[in-house]
Amino acid sequence: MAYTEEELKKELETKEYEYGFYTDIDSETFPVGLNEEVVRGISKKKNEPEWMTEWRLKAFDAWKAMKEPEWANVKYNKPDYQAISYYSAPKKKDQYKSLDEVDPELLATFDKLGISLDEQKKLAGVAVDIVMDSVSVATTFKKTLAEKGIIFCSISEAIQEHPELVKKYIGTVIPIKDNYFAALNSAVFSDGSFCYIPKGVRCPMELSTYFRINQAGTGQFERTLVIADESSYVSYLEGCTAPSRDENQLHAAVVELIALDAAEIKYSTVQNWFPGDKSGKGGVYNFVTKRGICHTRSKISWTQVETGSAVTWKYPSCILKGNDSIGEFYSIALTNDFQQADTGTKMIHLGKNTRSTIISKGISAGKSQNSYRGLVQVSPRATNARNFSQCDSLLMGNKCGAHTFPYIEVKNKTAQIEHEATTSKIGEDQVFYCNQRGIDPEKAIALIVNGFSKEVLNKLPMEFAVEAQKLLEISLEGSVG
Amino acid sequence: MLTIENLHAQVEGKKILNGIDLDVKAGEVHAIMGPNGSGKSTLSAAIAGHQDYEVTKGAMLLEGEDLGELDAEERAHKGIFLSFQYPVEIPGVSVTNFIKTAINANRKAKGLEDMPANVMLKKIREKSNLLEIDSRFLSRSLNEGFSGGEKKRNEIFQMAMLEPKLSILDETDSGLDIDALKIVANGVNKLRAKDNAIIVITHYQRLLEYIVPDFVHVLFDGKIVKSGTKELALELEEKGYDWIKEMA
Numbered sequence: 001m002a003y004t005e006e007e008l009k010k011e012l013e014t015k016e017y018e019y020g021f022y023t024d025i026d027s028e029t030f031p032v033g034l035n036e037e038v039v040r041g042i043s044k045k046k047n048e049p050e051w052m053t054e055w056r057l058k059a060f061d062a063w064k065a066m067k068e069p070e071w072a073n074v075k076y077n078k079p080d081y082q083a084i085s086y087y088s089a090p091k092k093k094d095q096y097k098s099l100d101e102v103d104p105e106l107l108a109t110f111d112k113l114g115i116s117l118d119e120q121k122k123l124a125g126v127a128v129d130i131v132m133d134s135v136s137v138a139t140t141f142k143k144t145l146a147e148k149g150i151i152f153c154s155i156s157e158a159i160q161e162h163p164e165l166v167k168k169y170i171g172t173v174i175p176i177k178d179n180y181f182a183a184l185n186s187a188v189f190s191d192g193s194f195c196y197i198p199k200g201v202r203c204p205m206e207l208s209t210y211f212r213i214n215q216a217g218t219g220q221f222e223r224t225l226v227i228a229d230e231s232s233y234v235s236y237l238e239g240c241t242a243p244s245r246d247e248n249q250l251h252a253a254v255v256e257l258i259a260l261d262a263a264e265i266k267y268s269t270v271q272n273w274f275p276g277d278k279s280g281k282g283g284v285y286n287f288v289t290k291r292g293i294c295h296t297r298s299k300i301s302w303t304q305v306e307t308g309s310a311v312t313w314k315y316p317s318c319i320l321k322g323n324d325s326i327g328e329f330y331s332i333a334l335t336n337d338f339q340q341a342d343t344g345t346k347m348i349h350l351g352k353n354t355r356s357t358i359i360s361k362g363i364s365a366g367k368s369q370n371s372y373r374g375l376v377q378v379s380p381r382a383t384n385a386r387n388f389s390q391c392d393s394l395l396m397g398n399k400c401g402a403h404t405f406p407y408i409e410v411k412n413k414t415a416q417i418e419h420e421a422t423t424s425k426i427g428e429d430q431v432f433y434c435n436q437r438g439i440d441p442e443k444a445i446a447l448i449v450n451g452f453s454k455e456v457l458n459k460l461p462m463e464f465a466v467e468a469q470k471l472l473e474i475s476l477e478g479s480v481g
Numbered sequence: 482m483l484t485i486e487n488l489h490a491q492v493e494g495k496k497i498l499n500g501i502d503l504d505v506k507a508g509e510v511h512a513i514m515g516p517n518g519s520g521k522s523t524l525s526a527a528i529a530g531h532q533d534y535e536v537t538k539g540a541m542l543l544e545g546e547d548l549g550e551l552d553a554e555e556r557a558h559k560g561i562f563l564s565f566q567y568p569v570e571i572p573g574v575s576v577t578n579f580i581k582t583a584i585n586a587n588r589k590a591k592g593l594e595d596m597p598a599n600v601m602l603k604k605i606r607e608k609s610n611l612l613e614i615d616s617r618f619l620s621r622s623l624n625e626g627f628s629g630g631e632k633k634r635n636e637i638f639q640m641a642m643l644e645p646k647l648s649i650l651d652e653t654d655s656g657l658d659i660d661a662l663k664i665v666a667n668g669v670n671k672l673r674a675k676d677n678a679i680i681v682i683t684h685y686q687r688l689l690e691y692i693v694p695d696f697v698h699v700l701f702d703g704k705i706v707k708s709g710t711k712e713l714a715l716e717l718e719e720k721g722y723d724w725i726k727e728m729a
Contacts, residue, residue, distance in 0.1 A: 433569045436529050437583035437639065438557035438590065447582055451573030451622070 030087040036060065039187050042087050046156050046190075049163060059176035059186030066180045072342040073371040073403055076285060076311045079250045086188045086221070144204070151196040152207055155223050158194035165196055169227055173256040173293045173319070181252040181287040181313075185221045189254070192223035197232040197263070206461050208237040222253040228263035228298075235266040237464055249274075249284045251309075257292030257300055261322065264299045265292060268460050269316075270468050272475075273308035280338030280367075283310025290314065296322030296351070303459045305468040306333040306343060307475040315373065317346035320354035320382075327356040330456040332468075334449075334475050335368030335400070344374035344405075349385040349415070358389040361453050364400035365476060371403040378415040385415045393423040394452050396445075396476075424452075446473040482507045482544060482678045483528070483647050489538035490527045497523040499703035500539070505647070505678045512681045512689055512714060515700035516722040521682045522566065524700070525651045528680075529563040530556045543647065558590035560646030564636040564653055571623040576635060577605065579623045580642050587643065608641040612668040630661030637668040648672075649680045654688040666691030686718035701725050 030038060039060045043053040068078055145152050151162060158166050176186040197203050228234050251273065259265050267290075276283025286309035292300040302316035318327030329345035347356035356376065364370040370393065378385045393402035404421050426448055434444030449472055450457065457465050483505040490498040497520045505511050515521050527534045528541060530553035541548040543559055551559070571579065585595045596604075609619065612634060624632050633653055640648050650669065654662055669692050673679065681692055689697070689711065697713040698705045706725055707713065717725070 427569065430569045430571060432531055432553060433565065433571075434583075435553035436557055436563050436565075437579075437643070438554050438587040439583055440552075440554045440586065443582065443586060447574055447579070448571055451571050454573035 030085050032085045033082050034084070034086060034188070038086050042188055042190065045087060046159070048156075048159055051163075051167060052159055055171070055176070056187050059183050060188075062177045063180065063183035063187055066177075066183055068180050072313050072373070073369065073405070074311050074313065074340040074342050076340070079285065081184075084250060087190055148201050148204065149198040150201060150203055151194065153194055155189070155192040155194045155225060158225070162194070162196070165227065166194070166225065169256070169258055170223075170225055171256075173258060173291045174254055174289050179289060182254050182289040185223060185252045185254040185289070189221040189223035192225075192253070194224070195226045195234065195236065197228045197234045199229045200231045201229075202232065203234040206235045206237050206464075208239070220249070220251045220253070222251075222255075224253070224255040225258075226256070226265060226267070227258045228260060228265050230260045231262040232260075233264045235461060236268070237461065238267070238269045239272075239464075239467070250287070251284055252287045253289070255288070255290040255316075257290075259292060259294050259298035259300050259325075261295045262297045263295070264301075266301045267292070267303070267316070268464055269302075269304040269306075270460075270464060270471060271304065271306045271308050271312075272471055274310075275308050275335075275337065275339045276310040278337055280310070283339070284308065285310060286312045286314060288312075288314040290316035291319065291346075292317070292327075293319045294322055294325035294327060294351075294354075297324045298322060299326040299328070301328040301330070301459070302345065303330040303456065304332070304343075305456070305460070305471065306331070306341060307471050309341075310339060312339075312341040312343055314341075314343045315345055317348070318356065319348045319350065320356065320385075321350045322354075323351040324353045325351055326354070329356075329358045329360070329374075330459045331360045332363070332453045332456045332472070333361070333370055333372075334363040334472060335365070335370045336475060337366040337368060339366075339368040341369070342371040342373055344372045346375040347377070347387060349376075349378040349382040349387070352381070352383045353385070354382055355386045356388075358387070358391075359455055360389075360391045361456055362391070362393045362402050363396070363449055363452065363472075363476075364393065364402050365396040367399045369401045369403070371405060373405040373407075375407040375409070376417055377408075378410045378412050378417070380411045382412050383414050385412065387415075387417045389417075389419045391419075391421045392452070393421075394449065395423065395425045442473075445476055449473075449476060482509075483680075484542040484545075485528075485539070486542075487539035488524075488527065488536065488541060490523060490534050490536050492523065492534055496537075497534075497703050498527065501700075501703070501705060503698065503705065505680060507646075507678055508675045509696065510673065510679045510681060510692065510694045512683060512692075512694035512697045512711075513700055513705075514683060514686075514697060514714060514717060516725075517684070519700045520703040521684075521700055522651055523703075525563055525649045525680075525682055528556075528647075528649060529553055529561060554586070555590070557643075557645075558587055562640050562643055562645035562648045564633070564640060564648065564650040566652040566655060568624045568627075568632045568636055570625045570627075572625050574623050575620050576623055576638070577619045580605070580639055583639070584642060604642065608638060611671055612638050612641060613664065614638055628661075629656035630658070630664070633657060633661070633665050634668065637665055637672070641668070641672055645677065647678050647680070649682065650692075651682045652684065653681070654683055654685065662688065663691060686714045689714045699725050 039056050040053060043056055174182050176183055195207060226236055257265050257267060273284035273286060294300050300318050306312055316329060320327050327347050333341045333343050335341050345358055358374055360372045362370040362372055372391045376387045391404050395402055402423055406419055408417055410417060430448055431441055431444045450469055457468060460468055485501050485503040488498055488501040513521055523534060527536060530551060548556055581601060588596060653665060681694060694711055697709055697711060699707040706728060
């Protein structure tokens with residue numbers, strides 16, 4: 001038998017979260033609730049300098065005066081911010097000097113995720129800074145990087161070891177008052193990654209961080225800061241998985257990228273957080289603020305594959321401040337069951353001859369809602385700005401939704417803006433055609449979806465692209481065998 | 482090779498096939514002709530296992546094995562190939578990637594490992610040379626923006642790659658000019674062999690000048706009303722389908 005809409009739908013509904021497990025690790029967790037004492041407590045726990053504590057408190061004050069935004073095309077029960085614990089760290093002895101010292105259960109968890117350090121070490125050219133429940137537990141390849149003067153460590157470590165860099169750049173691209181979730185993150189961020197590439201250095205390996213949310217009821221507030229000094233280059237990968245959980249988990253990360261003159265940053269994300277079960281219960285709320293600033297002749301490229309989370313609210317953006325700078329955004333957002341995604345980008349053209357490209361691929365299945373929201377803004381002095389945007393949507397079944405909200409604000413007559421959009425549906429005839437060639441329905445859908453997403457998959461580093469392709473397959477297929 | 486006994490089939494409750502009997506042996510080429518609406522495409526879809534086509538009575542056997550309970554992809558694994566009248570587009574999936582996926586899916590069904598890349602490459606070269614296919618064609622998205630001739634040639638290329646036991650060519654001549662028709666027919670002739678069989682479904686006699694059948698069957702109102710050798714096709718061309726209608 002070939003495949004009908006009905007069966008297709010049924011099959012999609014049988015999808016189960018692959019990484020649905022929970023590791024019982026002895027952790028140290030703050031009591032629930034958020035107040036000045038908690039903010040101070042986090043800062044103290046992390047042994048932060050006074051300026052950092054003050055910065056957090058300023059952010060907390062700002063946050064208190066702000067309202068949770070409601071403009072996105074998503075519906076959810078707002079989290080009770082007083083019912084969340086804001087700090088959870090695996091209890092540590094001192095520093096881990098080798099893998100032997102790491103909690104075996106933690107290592108087993110990494111194994112399940114397919115990212116065992118052993119494997120990672122062998123993987124050519126990938127250094128991994130693993131963030132688990134907010135505290136970095138292991139960093140590899142640090143030495144190789146150090147030889148080139150590259151700093152790649154947890155943000156907590158950077159605050160201790162390189163306070164001048166952190167102080168100079170943190171909050172410069174995303175000010176603490178930028179938005180509700182960024183303010184919250186600034187107040188309570190627990191950990192995250194820091195990366196600095198010195199002048200003229202080309203980072204010899206893909207820098208890679210895996211994030212997880214593990215402890216029940218702890219929000220995760222990651223803070224990432226990447227600084228590429230003049231004429232440097234770095235490719236940064238961020239991958240995420242999370243265990244199944246019954247209650248909603250909040251994730252409000254902030255990522256700031258700084259590309260100084262003639263520098264290039266490639267930032268790739270594969271996100272696979274628990275999307276909630278088939279009835280729409282549970283799942284991660286992903287409210288992320290990601291933004292980069294491009295100085296003269298520099299380039300920032302965001303690539304994202306978003307398959308997880310119950311609610312996604314995410315707009316990796318570029319401020320094209322310097323003349324001749326380039327911003328790129330390549331995105332695949334896949335939603336299934338009751339998932340909701342409102343994602344896109346902002347390209348702010350300030351400098352002359354600035355260029356931006358937006359390629360967005362939205363895939364909706366089940367009863368999910370998938371929205372692209374993008375802003376292309378050309379300021380009065382941004383002479384000869386160019387933008388090309390392409391937003392394609394693929395629908396599976398007839399209970400899901402795809403939406404496109406492109407905003408274009410042009411204040412300079414020399415700008416050239418192009419916007420293309422398409423919507424298509426996976427046809428029974430396409431699936432039957434594949435079946436007739438011996439390709440089963442699951443594989444057929446994966447093939448069609450991968451074909452649809454190809455332009456974006458091609459932008460990912462090779463090993464990541466393979467992983468992302470698998471993830472798209474897993475996200476759409478059931479465990480039908 | 483293929484035995485069809487008293488096959489009845491319907492689509493959305495509408496009876497289309499009303500008792501088809503057909504016996505196709507290895508090495509043979511059978512042509513099935515008939516006017517529009519006689520059930521030609523329904524027959525090909527029913528053999529391929531399209532689930533919209535419900536078999537209500539009768540049986541289909543491939544090398545003695547009942548196809549009735551098999552899904553479309555399982556029938557493909559057994560060696561049934563359908564060259565589509567209207568091949569679908571799959572954007573972003575190259576001709577090469579598609580055929581690679583198909584071949585490995587068939588191998589997996591037989592418990593074999595994926596075909597090694599160099600073997601695959603060699604085979605692709607060999608078959609594309611055989612069918613005079615430009616290598617640039619192989620990197621294009623499947624059927625996207627293909628001309629009618631390119632689409633049909635791509636179907637025959639896949640047939641060459643998959644090496645099926647039984648191939649059904651559904652209206653392969655439709656939408657082709659005479660040059661494209663010759664190229665496609667030429668390709669099919671090169672693939673004729675002792676151990677495979679081909680069913681050519683066509684409205685016109687034209688294609689049969691190039692792919693010469695061993696047997697010709699005339700389908701009308703869901704039944705084979707007349708069978709014969711290639712001369713029957715010429716007679717049909719001359720007298721028109723009204724001649725058959727009068728007979729039925």
